[in-house]
Amino acid sequence: MTERLPKPRPGILDIEAYVPGESRLPSGVTPAKLSSNETPLGASPKAIAAYTAAATALERYPDGQATALRNAIAKRYGLDVTRIVCGAGSDELLSLIANAYLGPGDEAIYTEHGFLVYRIAILANGATPVVAPERDLATDVDAILARVTDRTRVVFLANPNNPTGTYIPIGEVRRLRAGLSEDILLVLDGAYAEYVRRNDYEAGLELVATTNNTVMTRTFSKIHGLAALRIGWAYCPEAVADVLNRIRGPFNLSSPAIAAGAAAIEDGAHMEAAIRHNETWLPWLERELTQLGLRVTPSVANFLLIHFPRQAGRTARDADAYLKSKGIILRAVASYGLGDCLRMTIGTEEENRRVVAALADFVEE
Numbered sequence: 480m481t482e483r484l485p486k487p488r489p490g491i492l493d494i495e496a497y498v499p500g501e502s503r504l505p506s507g508v509t510p511a512k513l514s515s516n517e518t519p520l521g522a523s524p525k526a527i528a529a530y531t532a533a534a535t536a537l538e539r540y541p542d543g544q545a546t547a548l549r550n551a552i553a554k555r556y557g558l559d560v561t562r563i564v565c566g567a568g569s570d571e572l573l574s575l576i577a578n579a580y581l582g583p584g585d586e587a588i589y590t591e592h593g594f595l596v597y598r599i600a601i602l603a604n605g606a607t608p609v610v611a612p613e614r615d616l617a618t619d620v621d622a623i624l625a626r627v628t629d630r631t632r633v634v635f636l637a638n639p640n641n642p643t644g645t646y647i648p649i650g651e652v653r654r655l656r657a658g659l660s661e662d663i664l665l666v667l668d669g670a671y672a673e674y675v676r677r678n679d680y681e682a683g684l685e686l687v688a689t690t691n692n693t694v695m696t697r698t699f700s701k702i703h704g705l706a707a708l709r710i711g712w713a714y715c716p717e718a719v720a721d722v723l724n725r726i727r728g729p730f731n732l733s734s735p736a737i738a739a740g741a742a743a744i745e746d747g748a749h750m751e752a753a754i755r756h757n758e759t760w761l762p763w764l765e766r767e768l769t770q771l772g773l774r775v776t777p778s779v780a781n782f783l784l785i786h787f788p789r790q791a792g793r794t795a796r797d798a799d800a801y802l803k804s805k806g807i808i809l810r811a812v813a814s815y816g817l818g819d820c821l822r823m824t825i826g827t828e829e830e831n832r833r834v835v836a837a838l839a840d841f842v843e844e
């Protein structure tokens with residue numbers, strides 16, 4: 480007798496479950512955890528206070544419109560509040576977009592070393608992932624355009640990209656939009672937008688405001704230091720906001736998340752401090768690591784991609800093991816097709832110095 484068991488939809492079992500950055504070491508020592516691009520400054524004290532205050536009404540359902548949070552975001556960036564949709568992390572928003580716009584027979588494009596959540600969201604909806612090669616570890620607009628077919632429904636673009644840390648100028652993003660037909664949704668993932676200090680960079684707000692087929696997603700997990708609370712938002716064309724609001728969970732953000740997120744985005748000083756910290760330590764690390772003879776991909780985000788040689792004893796895997804033995808966790812990125820690299824989040828001053836000292840020892844040995 481053949482066993483008859485519940486079967487998931489085609490595509491689901493092709494998904495390799497997302498493996499988060501490691502956070503524990505076998506020895507039990509408190510590690511320097513530089514594996515998930517979290518901020519070394521922690522959350523704003525105002526966000527923590529708002530979170531704590533929300534503990535007095537946990538029996539109540541949250542505001543299903545996340546009004547306080549959406550208003551705070553709209554005010555901060557001068558946006559139309561009706562076009563802001565919040566999610567339990569931007570991961571949820573990426574999934575909702577895929578749920579709404581992708582199905583079997585459809586194709587969605589992302590780049591060679593693009594964020595792996597896109598692939599998962601595409602496959603989960605029975606659609607076909609199409610990978611566009613990058614040039615020098617950066618998005619290649621022409622390569623994306625060359626992979627468009629009449630089945631293409633969505634293009635996912637992280638700008639800056641994780642795990643490479645590279646970006647493309649807004650002019651290139653506009654060229655991409657202009658080259659895609661109007662029925663293709665362009666999703667601009669700006670998870671690291673706040674960190675970028677480049678005159679030719681924009682996260683895409685204006686593009687969203689002036690087209691009806693571009694969405695920008697943002698997160699509170701990175702610069703705002705609220706990864707544990709799961710808060711993201713999307714700025715959408717009216718019709719897309721309407722679609723996402725129809726399919727999202729009616730209470731997809733918790734009250735503590737709404738309160739803490741609103742307080743965080745109002746605390747501009749805390750954000751500025753995080754940007755300044757990054758401006759100090761990102762170039763310092765680039766310089767120090769390069770002086771050790773390691774190649775580093777120039778980054779505009781709060782992390783760095785470090786390249787290791789293929790020589791036995793000197794590889795990325797060897798470095799990873801060595802650093803772990805010293806209580807330091809970076810991110811192995813072989814699942815992103817970057818087996819010769821480790822990704823390092825910019826940490827506290829002490830953590831950054833620790834990594835450089837440990838890698839100096841590793842390189843010398």
Ligand SMILES: *Cc1c(COP(=O)(O)O)cnc(C)c1O
Nearest residue numbers: 568569570594641670698700711
């Ligand atoms: C970290 C990250 C996110 C954020 O995910 P959340 O679900 O909001 O925590 C989104 N996109 C990219 C590229 C990221 O690196």
